[in-house]
Amino acid sequence: MTALYVLDVPENTPLAKVAAEDPEVSVGRIGPYFEITATGPIVIDRRATGCRHAVWYSSVAGVAPGSRIVQHDKNALRVEPVTEPA
Amino acid sequence: MTDQDHRAKGVDHAAFPTFDPAGTVRFYRDVLGFPVVHSICAAGWGPENHPDFIHFFFDIGNDDRIAFFYYFGAKPYSDSDRGDAYASFGPEVPEYFIRSRHLAIHVDNYEDLMEYRRRLDDSQWPVEMQIQHETIESIYTHDPNGYMIEFTMALRPVTPQEDLDATLTIDALLDVVAEPDPTFGKLLARKAELIVQRAADWELAQAETAQP
Numbered sequence: 006m007t008a009l010y011v012l013d014v015p016e017n018t019p020l021a022k023v024a025a026e027d028p029e030v031s032v033g034r035i036g037p038y039f040e041i042t043a044t045g046p047i048v049i050d051r052r053a054t055g056c057r058h059a060v061w062y063s064s065v066a067g068v069a070p071g072s073r074i075v076q077h078d079k080n081a082l083r084v085e086p087v088t089e090p091a
Numbered sequence: 092m093t094d095q096d097h098r099a100k101g102v103d104h105a106a107f108p109t110f111d112p113a114g115t116v117r118f119y120r121d122v123l124g125f126p127v128v129h130s131i132c133a134a135g136w137g138p139e140n141h142p143d144f145i146h147f148f149f150d151i152g153n154d155d156r157i158a159f160f161y162y163f164g165a166k167p168y169s170d171s172d173r174g175d176a177y178a179s180f181g182p183e184v185p186e187y188f189i190r191s192r193h194l195a196i197h198v199d200n201y202e203d204l205m206e207y208r209r210r211l212d213d214s215q216w217p218v219e220m221q222i223q224h225e226t227i228e229s230i231y232t233h234d235p236n237g238y239m240i241e242f243t244m245a246l247r248p249v250t251p252q253e254d255l256d257a258t259l260t261i262d263a264l265l266d267v268v269a270e271p272d273p274t275f276g277k278l279l280a281r282k283a284e285l286i287v288q289r290a291a292d293w294e295l296a297q298a299e300t301a302q303p
Contacts, residue, residue, distance in 0.1 A: 010286045012256045015247065016225065036290025037252035059224045066256060067283030073276065 008069035009041040009084050017064050019054040020082075038066055047084045104148060104156040105194060107238055110176055112145070112161040114235030119157065122214040123207065125149035128156060151196050159236075175237030193239035195229070200244060204230060207242045255293050259285045 009024075011017050013034070021039040025032040030043045041047055051061050058079065068074055068084060076083035109115045119125045129148040135141040142162040151157050171179035173189060180189050198204050208230050211218050220231045229243040263282040267273045 008283065010283055012252060014226075014250055014253060035286060036292075036294040037255065038286050038290050057223065059222075063225050065279060066259075067286045068276070068279040069283045069287075070280045074279070 006069075007043045007045065007047050007072040007084050007086050009047055009065065009072065010035070010067035010069075011039045011041065011064055012066045013037050013039055016056065016060045019056060020049060020064055023053045024049050045086070047082075049082045051080060051082070101153060102155040104158040106146075106158040106160065107236065108176055109159045109161050109236050110165065110167050111235045112147075112159070115159055115161075116147075118214070118216055118234050119149040122210055122216065124210065125151055125157075129158075153197075157194065175233075175239075177236075177238075190239065193231070193241050195241040195243045198242055198244050201228070204228065204242055204244045251297060255290070259289065 011020055013021075017039070021032050021041065024030050024039075024041045024047060027043075027048070029045060030041060030047055033040045033042070054061070056064065061079075061082075062077070065074070065077070065082070071087055072084050073087050074082065075085050116127075120127055126149065127147060128150045131146040133144055133146065135143045142164050144163065145161045146158060147161070148156045148158045167176065169179035171181070173180045173182075173184070198207065208218050208221065211230070211232050216232050216234065218230045218232050220229075222229050222231075223246070226246050226249070227243050228246055229241050231239060231241050234240050259282055260278075263278050263285055266281050267277045270277075
């Protein structure tokens with residue numbers, strides 16, 4: 006399970022909208038946060054969100070234990086389930 | 092959380108040393124148009140090596156002030172060009188760190204921000220950067236003493252949920268720095284736990300407060 010939290014403020018709403026376009030990803034809410042979840046990876050394309058860099062790089066509020074960010078650059082944000090080494 | 096009442100009333104003054112009082116007055120009074128509102132001419136007293144000095148103040152709006160000390164006879168304590176009149180840095184100190192400390196002066200709107208941009212650009216201290224941050228837009232320059240000065244305006248009002256988010260960030264940060272090897276990843280993991288514990292209740296409490 007992968008879970009990512011993003012604060013619901015005007016700058017961040019495109020990010021939740023783009024995330025929700027993936028049928029494998031669910032976007033719910035917990036208080037004023039978007040709770041973005043998936044059984045596998047969550048991938049959000051920065052250009053599709055239209056977020057400028059200052060917004061993009063400060064948009065993540067929390068990453069649930071059991072998930073981790075493996076990519077957060079000018080192209081994309083990618084969060085994956087943590088896989089324990091065999 | 093703090094339940095203590097909040098009695099402070101903003102910045103009375105922030106004080107900095109200067110070796111260039113003429114440039115400082117040109118920059119703050121003549122270029123920016125900040126009135127001189129107070130000064131103290133003091134013969135050195137107290138510690139034996141304390142020089143005679145002038146302590147002078149400019150109004151930065153809202154009755155807040157920026158103040159300078161000019162010490163007669165004092166010369167810059169460093170000839171390094173990395174840093175400012177107060178402190179200089181060697182080559183081992185990265186640029187991001189040197190550029191971290193600054194004073195940001197608030198303006199109400201874009202028109203006012205551009206007015207200060209015009210005043211600076213017409214002077215020998217032109218704007219070095221104009222940046223749209225997350226929720227503010229700012230211009231930056233360095234004053235004649237090397238101090239970084241920012242003018243900033245809000246792009247929108249701060250929302251209540253941003254105060255909650257700031258509270259959760261700080262609580263997560265305190266938890267993470269209490270353990271060895273704090274990282275951004277550990278902070279985001281701890282903050283996710285706090286969001287799950289507290290965000291839904293916060294929203295309910297907000298809704299109750301909003302009811303007539």
